[in-house]
Amino acid sequence: xxxxxxxxxxxxxxxxxxxxxxxxxxxxxxxxxxxxxxxxxxxxxxxxxxxxxxxxxxxxxxxxxxxxxxxxxxxxxxxxxxxxxxxxxxxxxxxxxxxxxxxxxxxxxxxxxxxxxxxxxxxxxxxxxxxxxxxxxxxxxxxxxxxxxxxxxxxxxxxxxxxxxxxxxxxxxxxxxxxxxxxxxxxxxxxxxxxxxxxxxxxxxxxxxxxxxxxxxxxxxxxxxxxxxxxxxxxxxxxxxxxxxxxxxxxxxxxxxxxxxxxxxxxxxxxxxxxxxxxxxxxxxxxxxxxxxxxxxxxxxxxxxxxxxxxxxxxxxxxxxxxxxxxxxxxxxxxxxxxxxxxxxxxxxxxxxxxxxxx
Numbered sequence: 131x132x133x134x135x136x137x138x139x140x141x142x143x144x145x146x147x148x149x150x151x152x153x154x155x156x157x158x159x160x161x162x163x164x165x166x167x168x169x170x171x172x173x174x175x176x177x178x179x180x181x182x183x184x185x186x187x188x189x190x191x192x193x194x195x196x197x198x199x200x201x202x203x204x205x206x207x208x209x210x211x212x213x214x215x216x217x218x219x220x221x222x223x224x225x226x227x228x229x230x231x232x233x234x235x236x237x238x239x240x241x242x243x244x245x246x247x248x249x250x251x252x253x254x255x256x257x258x259x260x261x262x263x264x265x266x267x268x269x270x271x272x273x274x275x276x277x278x279x280x281x282x283x284x285x286x287x288x289x290x291x292x293x294x295x296x297x298x299x300x301x302x303x304x305x306x307x308x309x310x311x312x313x314x315x316x317x318x319x320x321x322x323x324x325x326x327x328x329x330x331x332x333x334x335x336x337x338x339x340x341x342x343x344x345x346x347x348x349x350x351x352x353x354x355x356x357x358x359x360x361x362x363x364x365x366x367x368x369x370x371x372x373x374x375x376x377x378x379x380x381x382x383x384x385x386x387x388x389x390x391x392x393x394x395x396x397x398x399x400x401x402x403x404x405x406x407x408x409x410x411x412x413x414x415x416x417x418x419x420x421x422x423x424x425x426x427x428x429x430x431x432x433x434x435x436x437x438x439x440x441x442x443x444x445x446x447x448x449x450x451x452x453x454x455x456x457x458x459x460x461x462x463x464x465x466x467x468x469x470x471x472x473x474x475x476x477x478x479x480x481x482x483x484x485x486x487x488x489x
Contacts, residue, residue, distance in 0.1 A: 194251025302337040325354035446481035
């Protein structure tokens with residue numbers, strides 16, 4: 131049998147209405163709580179720490195800071211803001227101080243005293259202790275760093291000398307290990323010297339059959355030279371030639387060509403158009419063109435290189451003999467055998483004592 135509200139006794143209607151109101155209130159309360167859980171700043175642990183400190187009037191750190199702020203004439207509203215901000219900062223500062231690992235003798239006790247002073251709100255004492263701790267550790271650290279730097283610099287120099295000797299004895303694998311260690315041990319600000327050692331390292335890697343490591347060493351050395359001495363310097367041109375040689379030896383002519391061309395332009399500007407270094411650059415680029423089959427482009431370069439050598443070197447100089455042979459070889463490749471024979475004869479007729487060392 132069904133009853134309507136109108137048929138219920140009065141007391142039952144009142145009880146039912148009260149029950150409905152309670153249920154609705156509970157649902158609204160649950161919804162409101164859920165909506166606050168994502169946006170209430172106290173859901174942030176750091177914020178919770180700040181609120182706890184703000185509300186804990188007995189906290190000695192809180193009391194001490196509040197007294198400092200009052201003494202400085204800070205108003206109540208700004209005091210409240212600063213105390214809230216400090217709550218989060220205190221947690222971080224306290225953790226950093228606990229995680230501090232003093233190295234100097236007797237500094238562990240100073241750390242413990244600083245932590246205790248901070249927790250008691252003794253700011254001046256905490257500052258004095260931590261500052262003194264920092265000065266002590268800093269002085270000791272700088273002393274050790276200076277000694278360490280000198281030791282490593284001496285180690286690097288000794289290893290470079292030993293590696294150079296290994297290269298003389300044609301033992302590039304041994305030299306490579308020492309050059310690598312020296313590169314890491316040189317002082318941070320010794321970039322120019324580091325570039326020099328990287329160039330030696332690249333040569334050792336190349337002679338040891340590791341072309342890719344050679345490319346990395348030469349490239350790193352090149353970047354350091356560009357940074358320290360600028361783009362227009364003969365040493366940069368040398369580094370470019372070294373890097374280009376690796377690419378050339380691996381048949382990567384498209385990568386070698388721009389490096390050779392740039393080296394040539396640098397030496398022409400810095401050394402002059404008739405310098406032996408320019409002749410070397412011309413020779414390198416010409417041989418690359420010859421490998422590519424571009425004999426027409428190679429011919430004027432080799433001819434110009436030979437002219438420089440003829441003006442610069444005495445008859446029989448190995449570089450001059452090599453220049454004559456290279457030019458003769460190209461002339462034969464161009465089908466100009468009669469001209470080639472003339473240069474071959476000149477190369478063969480130079481003083482034997484000099485031609486024996488020519489390549």
